[in-house]
Amino acid sequence: MKYYRSHALVCVDPECLAKGAHEVLDALQDELVAQGLIEEVQVLETSRIGGCANGPELMVYPEGVHYAGLTVDDIPYLVEEHFLKGRIVKKFLAPIPKRVDEELGPPQAKEVRVVLRNCGKIDPENIEDYIAEDGYLALAKVLTEMTPEQVINEVINSGLRGRGGAGFPTGKKWQLVRQAPGNPKYVICNADEGDPGAFMNRRVLEGDPHSVLEGMIIAAYAIGASQGYIYCRAEYPLAVRTLNIAIQQARAFGFLGENILGSGFSFDIEVRMGAGAFVCGEETALMASIEGRRGEPRPRPPFPAVKGLWDKPTNINNVETYANIPQIILRGASWFASMGTERSKGTKTFAIAGDVKRTGLIEVPLGITLREVIYDVGGGIKDDKAFKAVQTGGPMGGCLPAEYLDMEVDYESLTAAGSIMGSGGMIVMDEDTCMVDIARFFMEFTQDESCGKCVPCRVGTRRILEILERICAGQGRHGDIEVLEMLCEQIKNTSLCGLGQGAPNPVASTLKYFRSEYEAHIYEKRCPAKVCRALITYEILPNVCTGCTVCARNCPVEAITGARRQTHVINPDICIRCGICMQVCNFNAVVVR
Amino acid sequence: MPVVKSLEDLKRLKEEALAKRMARTTTGRAQITVAMGTCGIAAGARDTMKAILEVIEQENLTGVVVTQTGCIGLCEWEPIVQVVVGDEPKVTYGKVSPERARQIMREHVQGGRVVSEFLVPG
Numbered sequence: 001m002k003y004y005r006s007h008a009l010v011c012v013d014p015e016c017l018a019k020g021a022h023e024v025l026d027a028l029q030d031e032l033v034a035q036g037l038i039e040e041v042q043v044l045e046t047s048r049i050g051g052c053a054n055g056p057e058l059m060v061y062p063e064g065v066h067y068a069g070l071t072v073d074d075i076p077y078l079v080e081e082h083f084l085k086g087r088i089v090k091k092f093l094a095p096i097p098k099r100v101d102e103e104l105g106p107p108q109a110k111e112v113r114v115v116l117r118n119c120g121k122i123d124p125e126n127i128e129d130y131i132a133e134d135g136y137l138a139l140a141k142v143l144t145e146m147t148p149e150q151v152i153n154e155v156i157n158s159g160l161r162g163r164g165g166a167g168f169p170t171g172k173k174w175q176l177v178r179q180a181p182g183n184p185k186y187v188i189c190n191a192d193e194g195d196p197g198a199f200m201n202r203r204v205l206e207g208d209p210h211s212v213l214e215g216m217i218i219a220a221y222a223i224g225a226s227q228g229y230i231y232c233r234a235e236y237p238l239a240v241r242t243l244n245i246a247i248q249q250a251r252a253f254g255f256l257g258e259n260i261l262g263s264g265f266s267f268d269i270e271v272r273m274g275a276g277a278f279v280c281g282e283e284t285a286l287m288a289s290i291e292g293r294r295g296e297p298r299p300r301p302p303f304p305a306v307k308g309l310w311d312k313p314t315n316i317n318n319v320e321t322y323a324n325i326p327q328i329i330l331r332g333a334s335w336f337a338s339m340g341t342e343r344s345k346g347t348k349t350f351a352i353a354g355d356v357k358r359t360g361l362i363e364v365p366l367g368i369t370l371r372e373v374i375y376d377v378g379g380g381i382k383d384d385k386a387f388k389a390v391q392t393g394g395p396m397g398g399c400l401p402a403e404y405l406d407m408e409v410d411y412e413s414l415t416a417a418g419s420i421m422g423s424g425g426m427i428v429m430d431e432d433t434c435m436v437d438i439a440r441f442f443m444e445f446t447q448d449e450s451c452g453k454c455v456p457c458r459v460g461t462r463r464i465l466e467i468l469e470r471i472c473a474g475q476g477r478h479g480d481i482e483v484l485e486m487l488c489e490q491i492k493n494t495s496l497c498g499l500g501q502g503a504p505n506p507v508a509s510t511l512k513y514f515r516s517e518y519e520a521h522i523y524e525k526r527c528p529a530k531v532c533r534a535l536i537t538y539e540i541l542p543n544v545c546t547g548c549t550v551c552a553r554n555c556p557v558e559a560i561t562g563a564r565r566q567t568h569v570i571n572p573d574i575c576i577r578c579g580i581c582m583q584v585c586n587f588n589a590v591v592v593r
Numbered sequence: 594m595p596v597v598k599s600l601e602d603l604k605r606l607k608e609e610a611l612a613k614r615m616a617r618t619t620t621g622r623a624q625i626t627v628a629m630g631t632c633g634i635a636a637g638a639r640d641t642m643k644a645i646l647e648v649i650e651q652e653n654l655t656g657v658v659v660t661q662t663g664c665i666g667l668c669e670w671e672p673i674v675q676v677v678v679g680d681e682p683k684v685t686y687g688k689v690s691p692e693r694a695r696q697i698m699r700e701h702v703q704g705g706r707v708v709s710e711f712l713v714p715g
Contacts, residue, residue: 002613002650003613003646003649003650003654004613005642005646005658005659005660006659036639039646040642040643040646062658062660063660084629084634084639085629085630085631085634085661085663086627086629086660086661086662086663087629087661087663128606128609128610128613129610131603131606131607131610132607132610132611132613134607135607136597136603137603137604137607140599140600140603141600144599144600252596253596253597253606254596254597254598255597261597261598261599261600261602261603262598262599
């Protein structure tokens with residue numbers, strides 16, 4: 001067996017790749033060959049060593065030395081000093097060094113890693129690393145000791161629910177597909193993650209692809225399928241590449257293909273790339289896209305479990321759902337069910353973004369409160385401002401106000417509050433956020449992504465957007481709020497698929513919880529958060545202004561007048577409210593009214 | 594590439610994979626440190642290092658961590674190799690040729706007996 005005295009792990013996250021991680025990796029490899037060390041030092045790829053802010057990053061074991069900000073030119077010196085002479089090169093050390101490479105720093109106290117357990121710990125392109133972490137052991141257990149019915153019962157007992165957002169019990173779905181008449185049956189992994197700011201699934205696909213493959217193979221055995229597809233968007237080139245490498249390795253090791261582990265069971269997986277239409281994350285649109293047709297949803301029933309891909313019974317689960325399966329089989333349904341709430345078991349990954357101190361990817365047990373997520377795990381609001389709202393579940397989620405901070409995060413309570421679990425986006429907003437503007441922003445997204453097949457979604461979202469744009473432009477009218485409420489209700493009730501049904505959520509929830517802001521915009525022509533340009537004016541405080549002329553010189557439309565050492569004045573008729581004067585003023589003399 | 598045919602195959606593969614990853618932990622049953630200062634390299638420490646790595650590979654040793662250090666101030670004794678087995682105190686060997694290194698690996702690291710004739714007097 002080959003023995004390496006040292007392992008050098010290079011971070012190949014997109015952020016590091018953009019800064020030249022591949023070039024550094026190649027240079028490292030070449031230099032090790034040149035210095036005759038390649039037989040002793042193994043170069044591996046990993047993800048998320050530090051945080052990629054100082055990429056490209058390198059972690060060297062067994063010393064546990066963390067280098068950052070490397071360039072190709074640094075490599076010869078680094079190799080000679082570190083790998084040949086064994087001297088740590090201080091000038092390349094990361095500013096905040098890590099001893100163990102791990103995702104986004106040490107998990108916060110309230111985090112639990114199930115889905116992300118291997119991310120950053122193993123080399124995603126090396127199947128042996130996955131095997132060392134009990135990889136494919138669950139598959140072996142399933143194939144040698146369990147009947148398909150036992151597998152399904154185990155998943156039902158675990159209480160696992162679909163992590164794509166709708167929360168349908170996974171075991172129940174498997175059972176439906178197994179019982180549905182028709183052959184062949186298909187297994188699909190929905191990896192069409194499209195919510196703005198969400199990257200939970202990408203991290204799993206890029207960091208631990210085999211856990212998804214293993215989950216899919218187990219599902220295929222349970223329902224009796226022989227072919228699987230992973231539908232991944234083309235915007236995730238690294239995920240697609242990593243998946244394809246993982247599939248090749250799994251085939252070579254005999255985990256995919258004919259007669260898996262000598263059990264007689266055969267199954268294979270193909271990656272299908274989507275072109276990035278948001279609606280293709282909807283299951284019926286996704287299947288249409290795999291079949292080569294236009295990605296448009298169709299009415300359900302019949303559900304995919306009965307009539308899915310090529311009209312055959314099909315099981316569709318999300319990336320995170322599959323990644324949970326091997327752990328449930330290995331550690332048992334009761335272990336999984338011990339985490340979470342009465343009806344929502346296990347953990348959930350969230351991508352926290354917005355005005356929170358520690359943005360990024362987290363995994364927490366369900367049932368945790370929003371306050372714990374935002375303040376304990378996320379570190380609180382940036383610049384210690386006040387919390388205003390949190391939007392869960394991506395662009396179709398609702399915005400929840402401070403009253404809901406102590407609500408437990410589970411499928412039912414989020415729905416009851418007017419939001420959704422979704423696939424796990426979480427956007428935190430501070431006091432400076434205009435909720436009307438936020439609603440307009442998300443409407444712009446869903447309106448843009450509507451496939452246009454059904455009228456409520458195609459026309460209705462357009463009308464909502466027009467009204468919101470008008471309100472933000474200071475031209476809100478009496479009756480706008482009522483029309484918005486009616487449109488929200490009708491679109492929600494009559495749209496064909498989840499995109500249209502969820503699209504009004506940001507508007508409906510902000511109307512419910514932040515109605516006074518809409519009223520201020522419409523009746524008082526005022527934006528309380530001072531965001532909407534048409535409703536604010538910039539002013540120079542005469543007693544603070546020193547007449548330095550910086551603002552006047554920087555104003556792009558020459559709206560500011562005033563002589564040197566004299567108070568300057570902004571002409572509101574010329575001002576385009578770009579805010580540059582406020583940014584450049586050294587004396588904080590410019591204010592927004 | 595081994596095709597995994599059974600649960601036993603998989604378990605064996607897991608053990609192998611785990612052993613390979615031992616290099617990534619900072620602690621092991623035995624720690625071997627080779628001094629790699631300019632003096633050490635000039636005296637042949639690279640060959641000594643290679644010999645040590647060869648033994649680990651040939652004998653399939655697990656739980657052994659090999660690291661490097663710089664000049665420790667005893668240049669006339671280079672190549673210098675320090676060995677720590679378990680909780681025992683550090684043992685420093687001097688003038689470790691590849692041949693001596695193999696003997697140290699055999700007797701000390703594997704056998705647990707310090708090779709007293711190669712010790713740096715001190």
